[in-house]
Amino acid sequence: MSTTDPTSTASPSAQDGPAIVLDSVRKHYGSTKAVDGISVTVARGEFFxxxxxxxxxxxxxxxxxxxxxxxxxxxxxxxxxxxWPRDVGLLPRVGVQTQASAFFVRLTAREHLRTVAALYGAGHAAAERALTSVRLTDHGDVRVEDLSGGQRQRLAVAAALVHDPELIFLDEPTAALDPQARRDLWQVLRDLKGAGRTIVYTTHHLDEAEALCDRVAIIVAGRLAALDTPARMVAAGSPTTRLLVPAGRLTLEAARGIPGVREVALEGDTIVLETLDSGPVLAHVDALAGLQGVRTRTASLEDVYLELIGNATEPASTEAS
Known part of the structure; x- marks a missing residue:
């Protein structure tokens, strides 16, 4: 898997150089190597x-x-x-949303953002822009404690944006959201990228990273295991296609007899056929059982990720992440 740093694949704004440059960064806690020699460059305007x-x-x-x-x-x-040492000159240029964002829960969403804006010397107009950017204008007068989980997550992102930062750190902003709330926030994040923001983003949802990120870095045991665009990572991964056939439509014996099928497994009520050449195999499945209900699944970023994690030979550190 490639660990090169092809910034040409990102969408930089071409001003003032990269947003972030890490060169051989290390951080140890006793014998635990939390960060072990990581080098990464993040371009301006990149969703990383x-x-x-x-x-x-x-x-x-x-x-x-x-x-x-x-x-x-x-x-x-x-x-x-x-x-480091703490540079107060950077604070107005950087926005941070953490997993456990703090809110003024007795205030309305609008009041909360106005309070955060005031801490940065920004006015009410900045709070309104942030509220609009995360599509919460209609809920601006709702108390924070009465917002849904997804609405609170969007408010946390708005609080990170209210002072108009150049660089935004978002730490699992879609954690614990239902599928619709996740997709709503996805669009908010796409809008931020479209506005030229540089975003550094952590998530455990691999489909999300594949859909949103220009590039991803996969960290294993403090080391950089892979760094590339999601598409390139997937292309360099397994070429295997999996065909998912309802179990009542095809027997395991018949599936194993199809030319080009490498492996067959029963997973719940589905027979899974693995192949390197799906076209002829699909034709055989069609002849034997028809294609109704048959699904195909090609490699994804999740497959690449799980392979890298599974191949890791060093134990992970004890740092909570």
């Missing part, structure tokens, strides 16, 4: 995904970029400046 299992080092790496932790070694540049 940071993926990895719990304990992989994602949170530590993000906190180093945000200036909340000091790297043991290596260099860190954020918007052309060193975030």
């Amino acid at each position: 995904g940071l993926l990895g299992p719990n304990g992989a080092g994602k949170t530590t790496l993000i906190e180093i970029m945000e200036g909340l932790r000091k790297a043991d070694s290596g260099s860190v540049s954020v918007l052309g400046r060193a975030p």
Whole structure:
């Protein structure tokens, strides 16, 4: 899997150089290597995904970029400046949404954003723009405690945007959302990217990363296991296609007898056929059982991710991520 850094595939705004440059960054806690020599460049205007299992080092790496932790070694540049020691000049240029965002729950959504805006010296107009950007204008006068989970997540993103930052860190913004709320937030995030924001994004939803991110970095045990566009990662992964056939339509014995089928398995009420050449196999399935209810599944970013995680030989750190 490629770990090159092809910034040409992103959508930079071509001003003032990259948004983030990490060079051989390390952070250890005793014998635990939370971040172990990671080098990454994030272009301006890029939607950059940071993926990895719990304990992989994602949170530590993000906190180093945000200036909340000091790297043991290596260099860190954020918007052309060193975030550590804490650089107050960077604060107005960076927005942060955490997994456990704090709210003024007794205020309305509009009042909450006006309060956050005031902390940055921004006025009511900035709060209204942020409210509009996450599609919460119609709920602006609803108390935060009465908003749904998805609406609160959008409000958390709005709070990270209210001071018009150049760079936004979003830490699992769709966690615990229902499918419709997730898709609503996806569009908000696409709108942010379309507005030229640079976004560093963590998620455990691999379909989400594949749909939204220009590039993704997969971190395993503190190390960079892969870095590329989702499409390139998938193309470099397994060429296998899986055909999912309702179990009542085809027997395991008949499936194994189809030319070109490499493996056959029964998964619940579905027979799964793996093949490198789906066309002829589909033709045989059609002749034997018809194609009604038959589904095909090609490799995805999730397959690539699980393969990388499964091939990891070092134990993950104990850092909560």
